[in-house]
Amino acid sequence: MTIAPPAQPIQLKLTVPPGASPLAADFLAQASGLAKARVKNAMVKGAVLLKRGKTCKRLRRATFALQPGDILKLAYDGEILAREAPNATCLQDLKDYSVWIKPAGQLSQGNDFGDHCALLRQAELFFKSTRPVFLVHRLDREAAGLMLVAHTRKAAAVLSALFRDGRISKVYQADVLGCPTEPQGSIAAELDGKPARTDYRVLATNSEQHSATLELIIHTGRRHQIRRHLALIGHPVLGDPRYGTGNKNTAGLQLTAVALSFVCPLRKRAVAFAVPGAAPQVEPTVISPQRKASNFVAP
Numbered sequence: 001m002t003i004a005p006p007a008q009p010i011q012l013k014l015t016v017p018p019g020a021s022p023l024a025a026d027f028l029a030q031a032s033g034l035a036k037a038r039v040k041n042a043m044v045k046g047a048v049l050l051k052r053g054k055t056c057k058r059l060r061r062a063t064f065a066l067q068p069g070d071i072l073k074l075a076y077d078g079e080i081l082a083r084e085a086p087n088a089t090c091l092q093d094l095k096d097y098s099v100w101i102k103p104a105g106q107l108s109q110g111n112d113f114g115d116h117c118a119l120l121r122q123a124e125l126f127f128k129s130t131r132p133v134f135l136v137h138r139l140d141r142e143a144a145g146l147m148l149v150a151h152t153r154k155a156a157a158v159l160s161a162l163f164r165d166g167r168i169s170k171v172y173q174a175d176v177l178g179c180p181t182e183p184q185g186s187i188a189a190e191l192d193g194k195p196a197r198t199d200y201r202v203l204a205t206n207s208e209q210h211s212a213t214l215e216l217i218i219h220t221g222r223r224h225q226i227r228r229h230l231a232l233i234g235h236p237v238l239g240d241p242r243y244g245t246g247n248k249n250t251a252g253l254q255l256t257a258v259a260l261s262f263v264c265p266l267r268k269r270a271v272a273f274a275v276p277g278a279a280p281q282v283e284p285t286v287i288s289p290q291r292k293a294s295n296f297v298a299p
Helices: 024-032 036-044 119-126 153-164 225-232
Strands: 010-015 048-052 055-058 071-076 089-093 097-102 144-150 169-177 184-188 197-206 211-218 255-264 269-274
Touching: 010 024, 024 036, 024 048, 024 071, 036 048, 036 071, 097 119, 119 144, 144 153, 169 225, 184 225, 197 225, 211 225
Parallel strands: 144 255
Antiparallel strands: 010 071, 048 055, 048 071, 089 097, 097 144, 169 211, 169 255, 184 197, 197 211, 255 269
16 A cells, blocks of 8 residues: 655754664654655655764765764655756866756755756766765756766855955847847946845847847846846746746746856866857957855846
């Protein structure tokens, strides 16, 4: 007989007592009341965290030997665990880091309820778990486009610093409702009480769908800056579930990070990456190490 999964998510924080079953899956099944097969599935998909001393990590191996005092966190949601994420694409492997094309709808990293749908986990599996993976920056779940994944702590530190200091040039493309009057322009409107600037250029128009394709470059890094700025001028991104009116789109958010360029501190030279078939019509500017932006950049 098939046992139905629990109707509501389960979240447990457990301290392993003396005399408990030493095998992780057995202990969690007994403590949660879940079938052992469901516990194993949750573990493989990253829904179990182990804290031993000062170390905290995802626990995936069912036969891992527990010790008294270990702390386990189980976050079980059958609906989340049943999801199948769209696959990311490795555009280029540079050993210290790799360049990925994240599809729309994919998380950059996992959460307590698992990581099997996240880009970072897909990158780990792509390299057959032979390299560590470190998140360098984020891209909205709804957005698609280029992301960097570091494979050494040094690479993670220097690449994160480039993003933090505004020394990476990023070019985006978006399909928007309507078309700006001017073929190119700059949106300078405060967001969250802070200065924000977004430059745009019209690449194409579609009169039948009353839409336009814009190329966008941001000079500050406010939360959802592109999406909020475009909504402010009356041309929200098509498919944006949060900002704008009249811009619903069954295909989802039409915003893509299409190009990245920077002076690579690991290779001491300029590098540039672009999404095939969606490259901007102008080359992104490589930002010199001296230039600083005001904040971390995100669409």
